[in-house]
Structures are given as structure tokens and as C-alpha cells.
Amino acid sequence: MDLACRKKKSKDILGQTVDFLKIISEANRLKILCFLRQQEQCVCAIWQFLALPQNLVSHHLKVLKDYGLIGSRKEGTKVFYFLKQKNIKTFFHLLTRIIN
Amino acid sequence: MDLACRKKKSKDILGQTVDFLKIISEANRLKILCFLRQQEQCVCAIWQFLALPQNLVSHHLKVLKDYGLIGSRKEGTKVFYFLKQKNIKTFFHLLTRIIN
């Protein structure tokens, strides 16, 4: 599924922006995005860094991934998550068109 | 109360940004901010534009005002709300430092 689909084309810019904002306005998710800026990280590194239970982090990662803000790759038993900078920029740009 | 107080200096940048995002990630509030970009508006114009009950709009306006994103001035029986562009820019800048 590409960004165009995830963006829910049927929705207007404001609706898309609200969805984006709702996703990044959760402290733990925002921290995750922040943490991933440096480099990709495995789930265990993330939940240890955030001091959160593993399943909770897993849930937040799913939310971020479903909306296309992060991607993942598997390596052995670990799963590494990384930012999808381009998509983040795109959503961010929508926001600037509304409030900046 | 100035912005420095509302920003809750005790909180870190991430915490402040989350607060800001939570406030603007509500569709009606984002619409209000959007609507006020053109010019200041009285409450009645806002709730008619958004097609929302008056008390609900009043509540959202309070949230926006308490956080310093909008200001108000009274004129007769009407109250006009306007953007506080400078504050919005400030909070927006915090966000760019985290995810952009």
C-alpha cells in the first residue's frame, strides 16, 4: 500500500492533517519518531529506551507504521523500525498549509 | 499570563509539543484556527460556519485561548476571536525541531 492510499484521498486536506496530528500527538509515539531520527532501532531498543512495556511499544509502532510514518525490516529475531522521512515531510507540509 | 507561562517551562520541548499537538489535533479546533486566518470572527460566525452548537464552540475556543493560540476582544454583546500568530509560530517551531 503506498502513501497515496494511506492518505485516504477521499478526505480533504484538513481531515488528513487531523489524522496525522492525532497519531503524532501521543507522547510515546512522538518520542519514538524522535528516537528513530538518529538511526533505525529494534523494538527491544525502543521499549528499553522509553521504559515502556514491550506490547505497548509494539502497539504504537503499529499505529505509526499503518499510517506510513515508519517502516520495518526483519533481521533474525529482531525487527528494526526506521523513519519514512518522505512521508513525514508530506504530511508535515499539509499541516503548514493549514496553520503556518 | 504570557506565553512563557503557558508554555509550561518546567516541561521539556517534547512535552510542550505534545500539548500543542493535542490541542490542534481536534478537527473542529483546527477548523477554527483555519477560519480565523482570514480575519477575526465573533463566536456566532464561528459556530454558524462550523455548523456546531454554540456551547461546544465556546468550549473549543476556551481550549485554544487557554493555550495562547487565539485571543479575544469584546465588542458590545459579541466576542471576537483572533489568531495569536506569533505564539502559533513558536509552538510550530518546536514541532519542526522534533520531527522535521
Place this chain on the structure above:
DNA sequence: ATGATATATCAATATAGATTGATATATTTA
């Protein structure tokens, strides 16, 4: 194959916050 490690999923609960309905306050007009 068995155990250990890493991650994901699911149901249940908790919690924050949006919405509604009723009412209060303040200003203007008659």
C-alpha cells in the same frame, strides 16, 4: 526437538476528552 529470545496480537480495563443539555451572565434594545 527443546528452550530462550524477540515481537505481535487480542480482549479487557482505564482514562481522557468531545459532546450534549440545561442554565447562568452580560449587553443591548424597547
Place this chain on the structure above:
DNA sequence: TAAATATATCAATCTATATTGATATATCAT
């Protein structure tokens, strides 16, 4: 003063979603 208009407040309810606990799945090592 009384009625009308504009806005604000408060308690109750509804709704979305964060969190927790338990369990499943997948991979690696012995």
C-alpha cells in the same frame, strides 16, 4: 425594567484510545 441576543459554564454522558495482562508466533541456539 423587561425581553432579546450573545456568550460562557457546568454536570452528565458518550466515545475514542491508551494501557494492561495473557497468550501466540517466529527465530535462534543447544
